[in-house]
Amino acid sequence: MIYLTEEHIKQIEAHGERTFPFECGGMIIGHFDAEKGKRTIELLPMENAMDAAEQHNRVLILPKDVLRAERFAREKKLDVIGYYHSHPDCEAVPSQFDLDHALPVWTYIIVSVEAGKAVDVRAWEMENDRSKFNEEEILRETKELFTDAFSR
């Protein structure tokens, strides 16, 4: 499972609405915790590296963006724990392209944006053998509850 605050969800929805009808994407920065799941601390929006003709259905993460995100996370003693992107006029379900480019352990959050409005946010984690994605539970926490759950 992955913890996100309402604020994080709103940020992902707003990014997808802003770039509509093109996809948006960004890194999820936080902690891995074996017992409590993944904790999102902040989001790092990324440029879409695909050219305009392909942007409506594909987002490419450039190696330099991954490096930048890893450096950004390390400086804060955090990890890159996943990637979010939007599916314009399409369900919040990973595509074959998403599966082909997925990394193990990372959480993939997808926001479905229909006619410019975010309608659904779902999280996915790839099966270790790369055969498929499994849906991951999103725990939406208020800031207070969220801090408490991780400070015990």
Ligand SMILES: [Zn+2]
């Ligand atoms: Zn996708």
